[in-house]
Amino acid sequence: MAKDNSLKKIIAHSKEYGFIFQSSEIYDGLSAVYDYGQNGVELKKNIREYWWKAMVYLHENIVGLDAAIFMHPKTWEASGHVGAFNDPLIDNKDSKKRYRADILIEEYREKIQQKINKEVKKGKKRFKENFDETEFLATNPNVLRNQKKIDELTNRFQTALEDDNLDEIRQIIIDCEIACPVSGSKNWTDVRQFNLMFDTKLGSVTGDASKIYLRPETAQGIFVNYLNVQKTGRMKIPFGIAQTGKAFRNEIVARQFVFRMREFEQMEMQFFVRPGEEMKWYEYWKDFRLKWHKSLELGDNKYRFHKHDKLAHYANAAVDIEFDFPMGFKEVEGIHSRTDFDLSQHQKFSGKKLQYYDPELQKSYVPYVVETSIGLDRMFMTILSGAYKEEKITEKGKTTERIVLGIPAALAPVKVAVLPLTKKDGLPDVARKIMDKLKLHFNAQYEVKDSIGKRYRRQDAIGTPFCITIDHKTIEDNTVTLRHRDSMEQERVSISELLKIVTEKVNINNLLEKLI
Ligand code: ATP
Numbered sequence: 001m002a003k004d005n006s007l008k009k010i011i012a013h014s015k016e017y018g019f020i021f022q023s024s025e026i027y028d029g030l031s032a033v034y035d036y037g038q039n040g041v042e043l044k045k046n047i048r049e050y051w052w053k054a055m056v057y058l059h060e061n062i063v064g065l066d067a068a069i070f071m072h073p074k075t076w077e078a079s080g081h082v083g084a085f086n087d088p089l090i091d092n093k094d095s096k097k098r099y100r101a102d103i104l105i106e107e108y109r110e111k112i113q114q115k116i117n118k119e120v121k122k123g124k125k126r127f128k129e130n131f132d133e134t135e136f137l138a139t140n141p142n143v144l145r146n147q148k149k150i151d152e153l154t155n156r157f158q159t160a161l162e163d164d165n166l167d168e169i170r171q172i173i174i175d176c177e178i179a180c181p182v183s184g185s186k187n188w189t190d191v192r193q194f195n196l197m198f199d200t201k202l203g204s205v206t207g208d209a210s211k212i213y214l215r216p217e218t219a220q221g222i223f224v225n226y227l228n229v230q231k232t233g234r235m236k237i238p239f240g241i242a243q244t245g246k247a248f249r250n251e252i253v254a255r256q257f258v259f260r261m262r263e264f265e266q267m268e269m270q271f272f273v274r275p276g277e278e279m280k281w282y283e284y285w286k287d288f289r290l291k292w293h294k295s296l297e298l299g300d301n302k303y304r305f306h307k308h309d310k311l312a313h314y315a316n317a318a319v320d321i322e323f324d325f326p327m328g329f330k331e332v333e334g335i336h337s338r339t340d341f342d343l344s345q346h347q348k349f350s351g352k353k354l355q356y357y358d359p360e361l362q363k364s365y366v367p368y369v370v371e372t373s374i375g376l377d378r379m380f381m382t383i384l385s386g387a388y389k390e391e392k393i394t395e396k397g398k399t400t401e402r403i404v405l406g407i408p409a410a411l412a413p414v415k416v417a418v419l420p421l422t423k424k425d426g427l428p429d430v431a432r433k434i435m436d437k438l439k440l441h442f443n444a445q446y447e448v449k450d451s452i453g454k455r456y457r458r459q460d461a462i463g464t465p466f467c468i469t470i471d472h473k474t475i476e477d478n479t480v481t482l483r484h485r486d487s488m489e490q491e492r493v494s495i496s497e498l499l500k501i502v503t504e505k506v507n508i509n510n511l512l513e514k515l516i
Contacts, residue, residue, distance in 0.1 A: 007256065007257065007385075009388065010257070010384050010388055011257055013384075013388065013461070014040070014384065018039045018040065019036070019413075019462075020034050020036055020037065020040050020257075021034065021035045021036075021037055022035075023035050031254055032260065032261050032262045033261060033263050034258055034261060039462050040380070042413035042443055043411060043412070043463075044265075044377075046411040046412070047380060048244055048376060050410070050411060051267045051374070051376075052064070052244065053512055054515055055267075055269050056242050057512075058512060058515060058516060061235070061236070061239040062239065062240035062242055062271075063235070063240075065221065065222055065229060065241050065242070065243045066243060067218070067221025067222065067225060067243060068221070069215050069245065069246060070212055070214075071213075071215060071220060071221065073211060073213065074349050075220050075224060076197065078346050078349035078350075079314075079345060080314065080345070081213075082195075085195055085197055086196070087102070087196060087251075088100065088102055088166060088169055088192070088193060088194075089101065089191065089252045090170065090188055090189055090190075091188070091189040092183060092185055092187060092188060093185070094185035094187050095182040095183035097183070098253060100253055101169050101173060101191045102169070104178050105157055105169070105172055105173065105176070105178070108153075108178050109153055109157075110329070112149055112153075113146075115142075115146050116137075116143050116146050119142050119143050120136065120137070153172070153176070154309065156172060157169075158309045158310060161310035166190070166191040166193070169191050173188060195250075196252075197213045197216050197248075197249070198214040198249075198262075199211050199212065200212060215246075215247055215248065217247050217266060217268070217373070218243050219342070219373065220342070221243060222241045222270045223270065223343060223369075224350075226343060227352075227354055229241050230272075230356065237272055237273060237356055237358060237367055238272060238273045238274070238277070238281065240269050240272065241269070241270050242267075242269040243268055243269075244268075246264070246266075247264055247265070248262060248264075256325075258377040258381050259325065259330065261377055264376070264377045264378075265376040265377060266375055266376065267375075267376055267379075268372065268373045268374075269371065270369050270371050271370045271371070271372075272356070272368070273367060273368050273370060274358065274367070274368070275340065275365055275367070278316070278317075278339070278368040279337065281370045282317050282335065285335050285372050286305070286319060286335050289372050289374075291514070292515060293321060293332075295511050295515060296408050296411075297408065298382065298383065298387065299324075299386060302324040302386060303324075304321075304329060305321060305322070306331065307319050308320070314336075314339065314341035315336045315337055315339070316339050317336070318334065318336045320333065323382045323385075325382070325385055326385055331378075332374065332378045332379060332382050333373065334371075334372075334373045335370070335373075336370070336371045336373065338368075338371055339369070340365075340366040340369070342369060347366065354366060383408075383411065384405070386406075387406045388403070388405060389404050389406055390403055393488065395453075402461075403457075403461050404460040404461070404485065404486070405460070406463070406486060409465040410510055411511075412463045412506070413443065413463065413464075414443050414445045415442040415443055415466065416465070416466045416468060416502050416506075417444070417447055417455070417459045417466070417468065418435040418444060418446045418447075418468050419446075419448070420448055420470045421469055421471040425472060427472070430475065431470040434468065434470065434480070434498065438498070441502075441503060442502070452469060456483065460485060464485060465484070465486075465505060466482060466483065466484065466485065466502055467483040468480050468481070468482055469481040473492075479492050479493060479494050479495065480493060480498070482498070482501065
């Protein structure tokens with residue numbers, strides 16, 4: 001089975017099948033802004049629903065929230081975003097291309113890591129069942145040399161980040177001889193800090209007093225509502241507040257499709273805990289979130305944890321869940337132990353107490369927070385890249401190719417396609433009746449145009465788990481052909497059983513049950 005999930009193919013496929021379009025395409029598009037088409041909007045809604053149910057419904061002590069995008073500007077002073085929500089940028093003088101300096105260094109380090117991985121692969125091939133990976137990593141001279149390079153680079157980079165030493169970050173780029181990926185030139189400008197927040201004006205007043213920001217993360221809407229929810233919901237610590245919604249960042253380099261956008265959607269949960277118990281919950285949420293990802297069965301080897309080199313100003317522990325995208329392992333979700341930083345800051349800036357009286361301890365405190373933060377669009381890309389397959393298939397003695405999206409059935413945009421074999425002999429009438437019943441339960445599609453083979457291919461390409469074909473036998477005995485997307489097997493089932501069979505397979509509970 002051939003599998004090709006290069007980024008270019010995924011972008012082209014997303015457009016061709018109505019998943020993702022460039023925003024304002026007729027005006028040549030807007031950089032790093034995207035629109036979701038007829039199939040994309042369904043997949044996105046289903047991912048959001050799976051996240052929501054897993055976080056809010058499966059956890060009795062987590063509730064939801066939908067805070068506004070616009071917030072009082074003081075919010076962002078308190079959170080530290082006005083002063084410190086910056087990325088280090090660097091320009092290449094020859095190509096005039098702009099890069100994030102930290103990402104250039106991380107990519108360079110990843111290249112060295114790839115060399116080590118290659119060496120291990122070679123070793124495995126050579127020594128077969130006698131291969132001992134731990135020993136190999138500890139003794140092979142090429143591995144040791146490259147590992148030393150990685151360690152030295154990591155130390156130096158980490159210190160530079162901690163000290164906010166922009167000159168040193170530039171010097172690392174120079175010393176590592178990192179070249180511009182476009183021009184190959186090593187002619188770099190200085191490194192500068194760039195604030196990622198978009199601002200605008202509230203009402204018709206001009207001047208700084210009316211300046212407000214488009215939120216760069218949804219979390220702050222949760223923090224400022226902490227007391228409202230805790231009081232009105234009579235929540236007891238530990239408890240969580242979950243929210244999904246748009247966030248905006250004026251990213252320096254916005255490439256790689258919906259991986260890095262300027263307008264995107266986040267799904268965040270802030271979990272409020274007793275001070276001192278945050279590490280226990282941090283470990284819990286690391287495990288739970290990894291389980292959530294793996295439940296989608298895109299391949300367990302496609303995930304890894306990556307510890308942050310530099311902790312954000314608010315965190316005492318932070319880890320990313322990375323996915324093996326077509327462009328390599330990259331962050332899809334962050335899990336952060338944020339201490340009491342945010343609530344304390346809002347307490348200070350607002351002058352309002354944001355404390356919790358703990359009846360067991362008989363004292364009040366500002367709760368600590370463990371956050372899980374995932375980008376819905378990045379998650380969407382995870383599923384597309386994990387699910388996209390090109391397969392050679394043999395049907396009736398003929399070998400052809402098909403593109404199939406192996407999206408988990410519960411998340412598929414269309415759950416079932418109802419396909420009368422021909423337009424004649426009363427077949428569409430029967431098909432319509434089936435369609436009318438099924439569409440009450442899930443997103444179903446009725447298609448009569450083109451040969452049945454072509455219609456199957458179209459449904460495979462959007463990841464529809466089931467196709468129902470109504471043929472002449474249906475008129476005689478009330479049975480239809482049920483075709484399964486992944487195996488392409490076809491079975492004859494009675495019309496009266498259809499709803500039950502499909503419901504069982506596409507039910508989101510199939511995924512949720514893996515989490516408890
Ligand atoms: P990166 O290092 O890739 O810029 P980040 O560490 O700044 O990401 P967080 O602030 O932790 O990201 O945001 C949480 C999640 O929001 C990320 O894991 C990612 O899935 C998503 N996200 C962040 N920025 C973007 C973006 N520009 N486009 C799409 N998703 C994003």
